[in-house]
Structure formats: structure tokens, C-alpha cells
Amino acid sequence: MGFLPKGIYPAMLTPLTKDQDINETALKQLTNHLIDANVHGLFALGTNGEFHLFNKEDKLKVAEIIIQETAGRVPVMVGSGGNSTEEVIELSKEMERLGADALSIITPFFIPPTQEEAAAHYKTIAASVSLPVLLYHIPSKTGFHLEAETVAELAKVDNIVGIKDSSGKFENIQQYIEHTKNEDFAVLAGTDSLILKTLQAGGTGAVAATANMLPEIVVSIYQYWLDGETEKAKAAQRELQPLRDTFGLATIPAALKKAVELYRVPVGPPKAPAGELMGDALREVEKMVAYYQSK
Template sequence: MITGSLVALATPMQDDGELDWERLQKLVDFHIQEGSDGIVAVGTTGESATLTVQEHCEVIRRVVEQVNGRIPVIAGTGGNSTQEAVLLTAEAKTLGADACLLVTPYYNKPTQEGLYLHFKTIADAVAIPQILYNVPGRTAVDMLPETVARLAGHQNIVGIKEATGILERGTQIRELCGDEFAIYSGDDATGMELMLQGANGVISVTNNLAPRKMHEMCVAALNGDRATAETINAKLDELHQKLFVEANPIPVKWALAKMGLMGEGIRLPLTPLSEGYRPILHEALKQAELI
């Protein structure tokens, strides 16, 4: 089971939106050096929605190659087309990813039965560990714990990234799915508390900026050391909040550029962080002792 602080990696881009392969390579090494427990490549924070299929697969290939087995690589391979998700998941397996992260289909708003059949179809088709991803604030569909429990019995479905921010969801999923099913927080603001309640880690946006602190916080939380976890998390709490003043990954890419970890490139329809929010995020970076 993959545990700890897993970075939802932002994808470096040039000012014109072209992918920045040199920065990607350096970013991977930065995360390994700073203690990230795993890398999620081309998830929604990685702007998967605006990458071509060829670019998507190339990012996975290069991340796997650069990591070279040092930490786990989880490839984002979800989509609102079941067959496309099958193809991406199969390609990620071929490219050497350790696991795949599959977001619930967005925009088309499937029923709970549709969600079950979507994920079952992918899991039946590709023998690689698969992590479900529930983020109704972005997809307009909420996969209920009962549906997760139906899928948890599949040998290739090993966990869920739960990003509702509702702590009770973690408890419900654990009760229904058992201890062998991994639960990852997809909400930085409540991630510490979810781990203290028994979750296995966090797939984190904040980790892009503060991998060492996030790793140390997760170690403490997973060991049940609330006092230490709260002390570390207190410095990050403002960042957890302010990284969502505009749609992710707009704020985190601005902050990464501010820290010199990548350029300011981002793809339309996303645009650079609005001027009015920059002082707010700058202050959050200072509080987290990152600048």
C-alpha cells in the first residue's frame, strides 16, 4: 500500500503553453530530495484536461523514467469517456507506472450504476492497481460510499482519493471497505484530520510547494502523533486555503513560479493568477516559511 504525502504534480510549461521537459525533470528530483512519498503525474492539478493524449503519455513516460523506481509513480488516467480511460490506463501500465488515479467522469453526470460500471470496465480491462478519485466540486457527480464499496472488492481497485472535504466520508468508506482499502485525502485543509482518523495519506496540492513539511506532517499523523502533526500543519494551513482562491492549478503554478521551481506557463482556458490575489498567496507562502 502506498502511504504518506503524494504530490499532485503541476505540469511545468513554457510561457507559450508548451511543456517544459527540463523543468519537469528537475521538479521530479526536487520532490524525491525533499521527501515526497509518491508522485501523481498528469492528474487534474497537472492540467490533464488540456494536454493531448500524446503529451499526457509523454509526461507519464518521462516522470517514470526520471523517478527510476525511487518512489511510486501514480498516473492520472481518468476521463469522462470510459474507453479513453481504458486506453490511458493501459498505456500507463506499459510505461511503467506503479498505479493509476481515475477521476469520476466529469460533465456527463453518470448515475451511481454508471459510475460502478465505468470503473469496473477499466479495472476488468487493465491489471494495474487503480485508485478511484471522487471530487464532486469539480466533476458535478458524487460517488457515494456504497458505490465505492461495490468497487472495493475488485482485485485491481485498491483505494480512493476522497476530495469532498467531508470527514465522515472517510469513516463510512473505511467501515464499508475494510482496512485493506486505501483512503487518501484529496483535500489539503482536512487531510491531517482524515489521516488521524485512519486514512493512509494525502494526494496534495500543497505538497508541490512544501514537500518536506507535508511529508513530516503525514508521518506524524499516520503515527497518531496529533501534537506534532498539528504544529507542522499550522504553518501550512493558510496555504491549504489560499491555493484555491482561484481554480486549481492557477494559484499553485503562480506560487511555484514565485519559488523559482517553474515558469509561469499555463494553458487556456486557465489564465495566470489575478493580480488581486497575489499578495494574499504571497503572505501564505511567507507564513509557511517558503519564501
């Protein structure tokens, strides 16, 4: 498989109107804003894209808007994961038909499968589409840990091209890199504080939520690393921390949506049941946004 995800893929937010409908205008604006910042690809319908709250019709609408607006300028990777193998195959085929460049498929959640079941799930899905597939590992949200040995087995599948690790544990990333080093396989940081460490360890890039607001800074981490400017890369990595510190103030992605809204793109509220930021949390985010605006 020729496609190997490299560089910075923003974990795109899904803009909504006050009435909770998909905001097509803001979604196009966000797409162009990110591409203009020289990101290497787009990643839609992940955790920060609130994939778990949208029905199939909405997911296809979001993907179609992004794919059409991008018009081939960068690769578009879309989340088509779910709990049942059948459901994932159905959505994946639809995404392929819409023109997605790659699929991100989260591990099953709610009832954690065995390692063998997870491997069979991924192999069956990969065989049903011709698109490249990225494994998506976020154990804090799924209750399931994909073992490095399982990833090594899946890395041998022709169109399973990489993994996004959002465990927050660097040793996981290291293990995935170590176990797949003989394959053409990408290991991407899904935790924005680990972008530089992942690159230094042999990873290929990151799927970064902070890039919704600060794409230029996130892209610069990768660029400085490529150019061998380690100190500058470290400084750029540190520069993301004030934004990251606000993520825990509310239900994901309420704080990030408010930050992006105040800073640049009117992405609107999170999808219910998550509510808009208020009170002290809102003041914290406003203060953080003012910090970046002053720089």
C-alpha cells in the first residue's frame, strides 16, 4: 500500500449551529484554515469530532463536505469505527464511495473484545475496502488495550497502514514502533504533548486536536524536527501546553470548541449532551485565548 500517513493531521472539530445541525459554512472555513496552515492531511470524525454522537447520515454529510472542500489538496482520513464489524464495514464502504483517502477505525468499545477478536474485526474490515486503514487506540475511552503483538500482526495486512495512539503513555507508542519496525507502518501520536517524543522515537507524525486552533505551531514542531532544529521543536511543543491545560475543564470537546470559536472559526457548541462552557471554565478559556492572541 503506497499511502503512509506522515506529518500533522488535525483531529478536526465538527462545527454545529445553535440548533445542533452541522454548520456547513464553518466546516468549509475550518477545512481551508487548516489547509492554509500547511497541515499534511485532515482527520475527521474522531473523538474531538464527536463521532460517537452522530448518526450515519450526519457522518456522511460531514465527510462529504470536507472531501469536496479539500478537493485533493491534502489526504482526508475519516473515522468509520463502531462496535459491530458489520456496521463498520457498511460505513467504511460509504466513506470510500464519497472519496475518502483513508479510514480511521477505533477499537470496539463498551464490551472489550479479546485480542483475537479485535484482530479478526480489523482484518475483516480491511478486506472489505481498498482504502488504507489506520488503527485508533484510545483505551481511556474504550476500556480496551490493543497489545503491541496484535498491532504487529495487523501491520502485516496490506492496507492496514498505521496506528494512532491516544493512550497518553509514551511506552505504548515505543512498543508499537518497536514491534512494527520491519513493516511499512506509521505510528502517530494521538496525544498532543507527545508529538516531538514520538517523532524522535521513530513515529511518523501526529493526529492533533490542538491543531484546530494552533495549526501553524503544531506544523512547526514537525518541520523543526525534520530540519534538525531540536530546540525550536521543543519550544513549539511547549507552546501548546496552555491550550492543552484547558481540555479537562469540560466534557470533550467543549473547551476546545469554545477556544477555536473565540480565536478564529465559529465552530459553535458541542453536541448534546455535552453543554457549552460557562462560569469559571469559560473565564479560564478566555484567558488562555487572550494569551495566544497577545503573542
